[in-house]
Amino acid sequence: MRLRLVKQNTNFDFFSRWKLWLGISAVMMVVAFASFMIQGLNFGIDFRGGTTIRTESPLVVDIGEYREAIDTLGLGDVSITEVFDPTFEDDQNVAMIRIQAQDGQEAVTSQVIADVQAALRTVRPDIQFISVESVGPKVSGELIQTAVIAVVLAIGAVLIYIWLRFEWQFAVGAVLALVHDVILTIGVFSELQIRFDLAIIAALLTIVGYSLNDTVVVFDRVRENLRKYKKKPLSEVLNISINETLSRTFMTSVTTLLALIALFVLGGDVIRGFVFAMIWGVIVGTYSSIFVASAVLLYLGVKRDWSKPDANAGNQFANIDA
Amino acid sequence: MLQVNLWKRILIVLTCVAGLWMAMPNLFYTPVEQHNDAVAAIELGADTPENQAARGQWPDWLPSGLVNLGLDLRGGAHLLAEVKVEDVYAARMQAFWPEIRDALRDERTTVGTVRLQPSAVDEVRVRISQPDGMERALEVVRALATPIPTLTGVATNDIEARAEDDVIIVTLTDAEKTASNERTLQQSLEIIRRRIDEVGTREPTIQRQGTDRILIQVPGIGSAAELKEIIGTTAQLTFNPVVTRGTDETANPGIGNILVPSIDEPGTFYTLEAAPVVTGEELVDAQPSFDQNGRPAVSFRFNTTGARKFGDYTAENIGSPFAIVLDDEVISAPTIQSHIPGGSGIITGRFSVEESTNLAVLLRAGALPAGLEFLEERTIGPELGQDSIDAGKVATIVAFCAVLVFMFLSYGLFGIFANVALIINIGLIFGLLSVIGGTLTLPGIAGIVLTVGMAVDANVLIFERIREELKTSKGPARAIELGYEKALSAILDANITTFITATILFAMGSGPVRGFAITLGLGILTSVFTAIFVTRLFIVIWFERKRPKTIEV
Numbered sequence: 001m002r003l004r005l006v007k008q009n010t011n012f013d014f015f016s017r018w019k020l021w022l023g024i025s026a027v028m029m030v031v032a033f034a035s036f037m038i039q040g041l042n043f044g045i046d047f048r049g050g051t052t053i054r055t056e057s058p059l060v061v062d063i064g065e066y067r068e069a070i071d072t073l074g075l076g077d078v079s080i081t082e083v084f085d086p087t088f089e090d091d092q093n094v095a096m097i098r099i100q101a102q103d104g105q106e107a108v109t110s111q112v113i114a115d116v117q118a119a120l121r122t123v124r125p126d127i128q129f130i131s132v133e134s135v136g137p138k139v140s141g142e143l144i145q146t147a148v149i150a151v152v153l154a155i156g157a158v159l160i161y162i163w164l165r166f167e168w169q170f171a172v173g174a175v176l177a178l179v180h181d182v183i184l185t186i187g188v189f190s191e192l193q194i195r196f197d198l199a200i201i202a203a204l205l206t207i208v209g210y211s212l213n214d215t216v217v218v219f220d221r222v223r224e225n226l227r228k229y230k231k232k233p234l235s236e237v238l239n240i241s242i243n244e245t246l247s248r249t250f251m252t253s254v255t256t257l258l259a260l261i262a263l264f265v266l267g268g269d270v271i272r273g274f275v276f277a278m279i280w281g282v283i284v285g286t287y288s289s290i291f292v293a294s295a296v297l298l299y300l301g302v303k304r305d306w307s308k309p310d311a312n313a314g315n316q317f318a319n320i321d322a
Numbered sequence: 323m324l325q326v327n328l329w330k331r332i333l334i335v336l337t338c339v340a341g342l343w344m345a346m347p348n349l350f351y352t353p354v355e356q357h358n359d360a361v362a363a364i365e366l367g368a369d370t371p372e373n374q375a376a377r378g379q380w381p382d383w384l385p386s387g388l389v390n391l392g393l394d395l396r397g398g399a400h401l402l403a404e405v406k407v408e409d410v411y412a413a414r415m416q417a418f419w420p421e422i423r424d425a426l427r428d429e430r431t432t433v434g435t436v437r438l439q440p441s442a443v444d445e446v447r448v449r450i451s452q453p454d455g456m457e458r459a460l461e462v463v464r465a466l467a468t469p470i471p472t473l474t475g476v477a478t479n480d481i482e483a484r485a486e487d488d489v490i491i492v493t494l495t496d497a498e499k500t501a502s503n504e505r506t507l508q509q510s511l512e513i514i515r516r517r518i519d520e521v522g523t524r525e526p527t528i529q530r531q532g533t534d535r536i537l538i539q540v541p542g543i544g545s546a547a548e549l550k551e552i553i554g555t556t557a558q559l560t561f562n563p564v565v566t567r568g569t570d571e572t573a574n575p576g577i578g579n580i581l582v583p584s585i586d587e588p589g590t591f592y593t594l595e596a597a598p599v600v601t602g603e604e605l606v607d608a609q610p611s612f613d614q615n616g617r618p619a620v621s622f623r624f625n626t627t628g629a630r631k632f633g634d635y636t637a638e639n640i641g642s643p644f645a646i647v648l649d650d651e652v653i654s655a656p657t658i659q660s661h662i663p664g665g666s667g668i669i670t671g672r673f674s675v676e677e678s679t680n681l682a683v684l685l686r687a688g689a690l691p692a693g694l695e696f697l698e699e700r701t702i703g704p705e706l707g708q709d710s711i712d713a714g715k716v717a718t719i720v721a722f723c724a725v726l727v728f729m730f731l732s733y734g735l736f737g738i739f740a741n742v743a744l745i746i747n748i749g750l751i752f753g754l755l756s757v758i759g760g761t762l763t764l765p766g767i768a769g770i771v772l773t774v775g776m777a778v779d780a781n782v783l784i785f786e787r788i789r790e791e792l793k794t795s796k797g798p799a800r801a802i803e804l805g806y807e808k809a810l811s812a813i814l815d816a817n818i819t820t821f822i823t824a825t826i827l828f829a830m831g832s833g834p835v836r837g838f839a840i841t842l843g844l845g846i847l848t849s850v851f852t853a854i855f856v857t858r859l860f861i862v863i864w865f866e867r868k869r870p871k872t873i874e875v
């Protein structure tokens with residue numbers, strides 16, 4: 001007896017409402033983008049400069065007390081949050097303190113850090129400083145720039161690769177799916193105000209890789225079936241291809257999710273945001289390879305008969321019933 | 323038919339065995355690490371019983387390459403410093419003014435009196451009282467320029483001079499600035515490395531980043547502030563008169579003298595006058611060069627005050643040795659051949675070209691050539707690193723087991739094949755990481771966990787394809803063959819695209835992100851290898867033994 005996530009020979013009709021799916025995706029992208037514009041991302045110090053200090057103490061964290069101690073130093077915007085995690089011991093009470101980049105100081109000063117540490121020690125002598133990270137505004141500006149370049153480069157490279165291996169319509173479909181995934185991920189981060197730092201960029205690029213992996217597998221089957229079923233309409237070929245690969249799509253998504261969920265629950269709070277981005281990306285990436293990439297492909301049409309010149313070029317629906 | 327020829331089989335098995343063999347030391351991390359440290363210490367001459375014992379913890383003939391743990395896992399300090407290369411321009415131009423003055427003074431009749439004007443840091447402005455003599459003045463100043471070698475072979479000078487009314491403006495050429503920046507960075511790197519080595523921490527990373535930045539990562543150090551203090555301290559370079567030279571390290575040097583060991587002649591000790599003639603702070607530059615006889619030498623240059631002191635001292639002490647002392651060790655003790663006016667001189671000795679280069683570096687390494695500005699600093703406590711390792715371990719094991727069980731439930735025997743391949747896959751990742759000396763970071767662990775999830779993808783693609791082919795093909799052998807054949811293009815396309823993103827991450831990222839890119843990229847390589855070759859070999863061997871009429875995947 002085998003475990004089957006998807007029963008054999010499925011024949012779901014994915015494309016009878018393909019305009020609706022594209023519409024839903026478009027609306028979600030708009031919502032995500034609006035959230036990003038209105039709320040903005042909760043950038044970590046990697047991207048906006050400043051200092052974070054992670055403290056640990058055997059006693060329960062009293063945020064008010066910490067704040068009082070630090071406010072006397074007049075360091076501007078200081079945020080203090082308590083961190084909870086199932087992997088912590090009972091006597092591990094962790095807090096994260098974030099201090100904004102100090103005006104007019106390019107370099108990071110040890111003085112500020114030393115002052116904060118001294119102030120906290122007076123209210124809580126047993127406090128430990130587990131990690132201290134400071135990034136100057138100069139570097140953080142560059143980090144944003146490289147991050148954006150990295151994402152754009154990755155998407156561009158993929159566009160070219162798929163265009164070379166398939167047709168341009170496939171490349172456009174795959175890249176729109178990627179853009180969809182990236183925007184939705186950024187939207188979730190802005191909506192939930194999860195800290196957005198360098199590691200999240202790595203996660204974003206991995207999502208790009210994963211989503212693409214999924215899309216390419218579907219497209220590979222579409223390419224094969226286009227040769228096999230020369231007479232069938234494109235929507236039917238797409239449907240057959242997706243149904244045929246559905247079992248694999250779910251298997252891979254579930255195994256990857258199993259691994260990621262284990263990391264999410266047990267991996268500690270340091271990488272939780274990173275793993276969350278990946279989990280979200282796997283789900284969105286799986287969705288987008290069917291409902292965005294393939295739907296776009298349907299919209300654009302594919303040149304089927306290579307023996308004749310493309311008489312209907314310019315008409316996007318020309319090939320669907322060819 | 324379904325077959326893999328013998329040579330391929332041997333190659334596949336050997337690759338797996340080699341990978342796992344290289345990965346094995348990581349299972350015994352602590353003893354192997356102590357062994358490696360001990361071997362390094364013994365090589366440096368610390369042949370103590372403790373080191374021998376530590377060395378004995380791991381046999382020498384076994385591989386001892388380990389995966390480096392990143393700062394986020396081991397704890398330590400990270401600094402990104404920017405070298406203010408402009409400081410050097412200013413020092414150069416300041417030192418250049420007296421030269422210009424002296425040269426123009428000889429031409430007083432044509433140029434009149436010369437006077438230094440307020441100048442920007444990277445230029446010297448000199449006003450002459452007889453503007454008619456400007457042409458001659460420029461000629462004289464330009465004659466002071468030294469040609470510098472360039473890659474293109476086009477002769478370029480280190481300075482250029484132009485006239486603006488009655489003012490001569492002398493600036494460094496772009497080529498010289500580039501060369502100067504290069505030297506400044508090299509010097510800073512060298513000094514920082516020496517400084518950190520002196521503290522004796524293990525495996526520091528000191529890397530140049532971009533044109534003017536230095537990345538410093540030191541595992542195991544208490545805090546970034548501590549690290550900054552170490553780097554901030556300037557190496558002490560002095561030039562002292564030599565009293566005597568001997569081999570007795572207990573000799574009494576006498577009042578006002580010090581006893582200093584030699585750096586490259588073990589057992590030799592110099593008795594020096596404690597008061598230096600000049601110090602490294604007065605040294606402007608040192609370059610490897612050649613003496614009149616074409617033997618390797620080191621040329622050096624002092625600033626104005628250093629030059630005067632050095633000139634006076636050498637004039638009075640021709641024929642006697644003086645010592646170049648760095649951090650209480652004598653680097654070399656040349657004999658003064660002649661009076662050295664003008665602040666520049668040449669150190670000769672029995673140098674090879676390499677030695678003269680090193681000495682020049684050491685001389686320059688005496689003091690940080692330019693200020694450092696710290697742009698980024700991170701301290702990660704060892705406890706946090708240990709917590710992360712523990713959490714990462716548990717998570718990886720749980721993720722791994724979940725995937726193994728899930729694969730078995732879904733594909734039965736074939737699932738077991740895939741599982742064994744997955745275990746080999748993880749082994750290969752660690753083997754490769756150890757061989758290339760890769761660094762494992764916390765996101766790197768996430769990369770491995772992701773690889774675990776995605777590595778099965780290739781197998782899933784193949785197995786699903788075999789299932790499909792079983793419905794239409796003639797027999798199991800044919801179905802398996804077709805399954806592999808037809809799944810290949812999807813596997814390759816999917817993995818190449820992911821590999822592209824991993825490559826971009828590696829190229830653009832730094833620190834932890836790069837660690838993630840490395841494990842992800844290696845994971846893709848190994849998972850494609852195990853899926854296409856290893857599971858296939860298992861299936862072929864199993865099929866040859868059993869010859870089943872029907873198979874269930």
